[in-house]
Amino acid sequence: KRSSARSCSRPGLHRHPRPERPGPTMLGPAWLAAPAEGYGLPLPGVLLGRSRAATAPLLQRPRASAVGGAAEASSRAGGRASGSCCSGAFGGSSSCVQGRPWHEEVGSLAGGSAAIALLTLASRSFMKRRRRSKKAKLALAVFGPTMLAEPVPVSPAPPYDPDDPFSDWSFDKQNEAYGPVALELASYYTLLAASDWEGALKLLGDMRNEGHQPDTVSYNLAVKACRKAGKGQEAHDLIEEMWLKNVETDAITYREAIGACQKGMEWELAQKLSDELRDWGPDPHWVNYHAAPRLAWDRPMRRAGVGIRNIIRWNGRGKLPDPPHAGCWLFPTQEDTALAVSEHAAALREKGWKIATCSWETIAKLGNKKRFHQLACDLGLEGYLPKHYRDPCYAKYPCVMKPAEGTWGKNTFILWSEEEARAKSYYLGQEKELITQELITGPMEYSTSLLCLHGEILDWACTRYTYNKNEYVWPNNVEEIGNDHVSVKKEHLEIMQKFLVGAGGFTGICNFNYKFRENGEIVIFESNPRMGGDFAWDIPRPRAKGMLAKLDFYFK
Numbered sequence: 001k002r003s004s005a006r007s008c009s010r011p012g013l014h015r016h017p018r019p020e021r022p023g024p025t026m027l028g029p030a031w032l033a034a035p036a037e038g039y040g041l042p043l044p045g046v047l048l049g050r051s052r053a054a055t056a057p058l059l060q061r062p063r064a065s066a067v068g069g070a071a072e073a074s075s076r077a078g079g080r081a082s083g084s085c086c087s088g089a090f091g092g093s094s095s096c097v098q099g100r101p102w103h104e105e106v107g108s109l110a111g112g113s114a115a116i117a118l119l120t121l122a123s124r125s126f127m128k129r130r131r132r133s134k135k136a137k138l139a140l141a142v143f144g145p146t147m148l149a150e151p152v153p154v155s156p157a158p159p160y161d162p163d164d165p166f167s168d169w170s171f172d173k174q175n176e177a178y179g180p181v182a183l184e185l186a187s188y189y190t191l192l193a194a195s196d197w198e199g200a201l202k203l204l205g206d207m208r209n210e211g212h213q214p215d216t217v218s219y220n221l222a223v224k225a226c227r228k229a230g231k232g233q234e235a236h237d238l239i240e241e242m243w244l245k246n247v248e249t250d251a252i253t254y255r256e257a258i259g260a261c262q263k264g265m266e267w268e269l270a271q272k273l274s275d276e277l278r279d280w281g282p283d284p285h286w287v288n289y290h291a292a293p294r295l296a297w298d299r300p301m302r303r304a305g306v307g308i309r310n311i312i313r314w315n316g317r318g319k320l321p322d323p324p325h326a327g328c329w330l331f332p333t334q335e336d337t338a339l340a341v342s343e344h345a346a347a348l349r350e351k352g353w354k355i356a357t358c359s360w361e362t363i364a365k366l367g368n369k370k371r372f373h374q375l376a377c378d379l380g381l382e383g384y385l386p387k388h389y390r391d392p393c394y395a396k397y398p399c400v401m402k403p404a405e406g407t408w409g410k411n412t413f414i415l416w417s418e419e420e421a422r423a424k425s426y427y428l429g430q431e432k433e434l435i436t437q438e439l440i441t442g443p444m445e446y447s448t449s450l451l452c453l454h455g456e457i458l459d460w461a462c463t464r465y466t467y468n469k470n471e472y473v474w475p476n477n478v479e480e481i482g483n484d485h486v487s488v489k490k491e492h493l494e495i496m497q498k499f500l501v502g503a504g505g506f507t508g509i510c511n512f513n514y515k516f517r518e519n520g521e522i523v524i525f526e527s528n529p530r531m532g533g534d535f536a537w538d539i540p541r542p543r544a545k546g547m548l549a550k551l552d553f554y555f556k
Helices: 002-009 029-033 052-059 069-077 080-090 102-110 112-143 171-178 185-193 197-209 216-229 232-244 251-263 267-279 298-302 335-343 345-351 360-367 369-379 418-428 490-502 533-537 541-554
Strands: 289-292 328-332 399-403 413-415 434-438 444-453 456-467 480-486 508-516 522-528
Touching: 185 197, 185 216, 197 216, 216 232, 216 251, 232 251, 232 267, 251 267, 298 533, 328 335, 335 345, 335 360, 360 369, 360 522, 369 434, 369 490, 369 522, 399 418, 413 418, 418 434, 444 490, 444 533, 444 541, 456 490, 456 533, 456 541, 490 522, 508 533
Parallel strands: 289 328
Antiparallel strands: 399 413, 399 434, 444 456, 444 508, 456 480, 508 522
């Protein structure tokens, strides 16, 4: 009231009643369409959605519909205080309503409230558009085409193996599911963690189709999904698949699978997995012995409970392996690896490995079948070996032809005639050095593993195998009926020790394979200066554990 009294006391002004506060109808579409810079606002006109040229005609129209009767009231009132507030903020138009510019009439009614309302609505409109823009960009990034500098190549398909039940590569399936871009391994982890057991099993197959080999984390997530659903048999099958495909298993894998079997009431499977996990020992992940190269012996070796593993791929060629920690043992499982360990003994020890080996010449004499026969002749022990034939015409058939170097019965044949012997010699003798020897018949075969130090036998363990044939070459066309742990006579151990000492004093773990004639004489048909399959698979685990304990004691 004091402000109105002061303004009315000045000359040239008429006293008018204060207009009422404008309602929402004061802000019509044309008001919002006007460019902000025309009204002296700090907001750009583009935020209001129209250009200055598009809104110019709106500024020249009378605002009868928007202002209505309030414009007439403002022409009669025309208070200086309210008019001055509006003219400073909204001036800039030459259109008049009853003698005064229409925006001054509006400003006299709205004052600062109109400016605040305009700023508020403009800000809301701007924020809505900004949110829509963000959503559009996010949708484009998720569902739209990927904009890459270079196209992402699709991983090549693995070769199809009809004997592999897990080889289910399909180009059509891959193209329908993923198109040209393959998922990364981390993306599969996320999908596996959020999937049910059926979806997890399907994702493992999709990973193989995309060229990703499922690893321990992938299988653990799939086994966990089976545990949540109580699918014990499926969890057990996943563990078997991991061993089949040489994927590392850990205690988490077994605990999740045991939980799945218990939840699904698969009590026998749960007990089987629990016993295997218990056999790993108190610290399942501690490794104190490594057998190289890897020959799928890891599972039975691990059950010895002393931290022995068969996971290193080193076969004697290439870069020397690094030990998991200083003082870890390294054993060869092939003749080539045994020779390489002997050759690089100093370098391996410098890396931190502990090895039990001897000279290269000693290993070659015991590992090469032709040189082993020559060693027996030099020592006067050829009577304990099968008869050797220098020419097929002097052989007694059936006999055996095999390469001087080799394992697992590869390229080893039973010959039934001289013609067959000459044909095999022609095709195989061009690449390999062959020997022809007597065939020792009988269904039982013996394999004895020895722990030696300079030719002296420190410990031993013998396994007797029974097969379904009398004339065979293991493992070709023969089936094992059973095996058991048996003792070795003292005189037989003395014969083996003569070979070990005569070769130069063998040190380490070796293996002798032999049979017995009908009169009870021992016939040694090969020696292996390495760790044998009987040590990995068939020797009772307490005996294998005891031999390794003696190894630590004698080779400190």
